[in-house]
Amino acid sequence: MAAAKQADRRTAFLLIAPAMLVLLGVNVYPFLYALYISAHTYTLGRPTPPRYIGLFNYSDLLEDDRFLNALLVSFKFVTLAVSIEFLLGIGLAFLFSARLRGLATLRKLAILPIMVMPLASGLIWFYILNENFGALNWFAILLGSPERIRFLTGDPHALLSLVLADAWQWIPFVMLVMYAALQSIPEYVYEAAKMDGLTGWQTFLRVTLPLLAPAIWVVVILRAVDAFRMIELIYLMTRGGPGGATETLSWYIYSTGFLNQDLGYAAAQAVVMMIVVTIIAQIFVRRLEYREAK
C-alpha cells in the first residue's frame, strides 16, 4: 500500500515536472535575470561588459518624466478602453440574448474580430484612420466635418484612435463571455423574481447582476491585464506619438530597450511593470482560489 502511494507520487512528479521546468526556464529564471540586469548599465551592441550600478536605474526612474508620463498614459488607455469595452460589451450581451430569428448568426459574425492578429488590426486601422485617404475621414467629411481629422497625430485623437482599435477587437470578447454567462442563468430564477413582484430594473440589480459578478470579474481583470501589455497597435499606428501622448509603459520599455539600446534601464522598468501586474493578477487568482475552495 505504501509502495503504491510512493509510486503514485513519482507518477505525479513525472507528469508535472516537464511543464514546471519550461515555466521555470522561460518565466521564473528570466524574471530573476531581469532583476540582475536592472542593477547594471547594459547597452545593446556595445562590447564593454555590463557595469554594476546597484539601484541607480530605479532611482533614475523616479526622476524620469517620460516614465511617469508612460504610467499615466497606460492608466488612461487601460481605464478608457476597458470601461468602453465592458459597458458596450455587456449591453450587447443583453441585446443578443433577445430570442429573435437570425440573431445567432449575427452574433457569430460579431465575434470575428477577437481572433484577428493584433498587428493586422493595427494595419487595418492605420489605413482606415489615415489622414490623407482614410475611410473614416471620408465619413467624417460626409457627416459635415469641415476638415480632415488628424486621427493618428492629434493629441487626444491618437490615444482615442488606439482605444477605438482596441475596443473594436475586444468588445466582441466581452459580449461573448457575458452572453455565455447570461445564458447560464436558469429560467426559473427569473420566474421566481417575477413571482416575488420584482420590477425589471429590480430584477436586473438584485438578481441578474449578482449572478453575473464572477464572469464580470474574469472579463475585467483579463481585459485590464491585456490592455496594459498591448503594444502591437502602438507599434503600427502611433509609435508613442505625438509627443509621448500614446507612450504607454509597454511601449516605453520597448523603445528604451530596443530602440535606445539601454537594456539595464529597460529591465528596471520591466521589473516595476511586473510588480504592478502581479498585484492585479493576485486579485484574480485569489478570487478563483477562493471560489474553488468553496
Place this chain on the structure above:
Amino acid sequence: MTDVAITTKSQTRAVVRLRNWTVYFGACAFVGFALFPLYMMITTSVKTDQQAFAWPPVWVFTPNFNAYYNALFVFGGRGVGHYLMNSLLVTVASSALAVFLGAMAAYGLARFRFLGNRDIAFFILSTRFAPPIGFIVPIYLMATRSGLLDSPIALIIVYTSMNLSLATWLLRGFFLEIPIEIEEAALVDGYTRWQIFLRVALPLVRPGLAATAILSAILSWNEFLFASIIAPGNAATIPVFLSGFSASMNIDWAEYMAVGTMAILPIMLFTLLLQRHLVRGLTFGAVR
C-alpha cells in the same frame, strides 16, 4: 432578461414589433462595425496601388489579384511564403508541445493528491498574467548567449511556455469533469497509471485537447513581441513581416493588406471551428 417571445396581453403588438426592430437595428449596426475593418482589409488587397491611395476612397472597382501574386512571388526578392512557413512551423510545434506537456501536468494536478498541488496549479495560472515585455530583455540575452537568436527553436520554446498556463488550466478542468470511476475501473483491470493517462483519460478529454490546441495555435500565430525581438530576420514570422511595413518608406498598401488577409483568414476558420469551447478557453475555464 425578459423574453420578447413572452409578452403580456397589455403589450400591444406594435410595441413588441418596435422593440424587435430596435434589437435588429442595434445588432446589425454592431455587426457592421465589427466587419467593416475586415471588409476594408480584404477589398484593399484587391485594389491597385492608385486605388488604395485614392481620395476620395474608391468603393466600386474591379478587383485584381496582383497584390497576392506580388506578395507570394515577388515581394522583396523573397516571397511571403517563407514567413508563412516559419509561422506555421512555430505554431504547430509550440501548440503540440504545450498541449502535450499541459495535458500531463493537468492530469497530474487533477488526479493526484500531494502537498502543494493547488499552489502549483495557481502558480501555473499566474504565469498567464506576466507581461511579455517584462521578460523580453532577459529572453533576448538568453537567446543571444545560446546561439538561438533568429532561430525557430527559441520561438517554439517561448511560445510553449506562453501557452502552458492556458493548456494546463483548461485541461485540468476537463479532466476534473470525467467521472473518476472509469479510471478506477481501469486500475482494477490492471492498467498502470501511465496507461490510464494515455489510453483512458486522454481520449475522454479529446474535445478539450482540440479546443486547447486551436486556442494555443491562434495565440502563437498572432504573437508579435517576442518574435520581433528574437526572430527578426530569417526566422521571422508573419506578424514580424507585417511590422516591417511601418518602417518601409515605399508602402505598398495592397500587398500588405494581401499578406494581412492571408494571415487572418485561417484564424477566422479556426474561430468558427472553436465556437463550442471558445468562451471556456478565453476565460481559462472560469466561464462556460
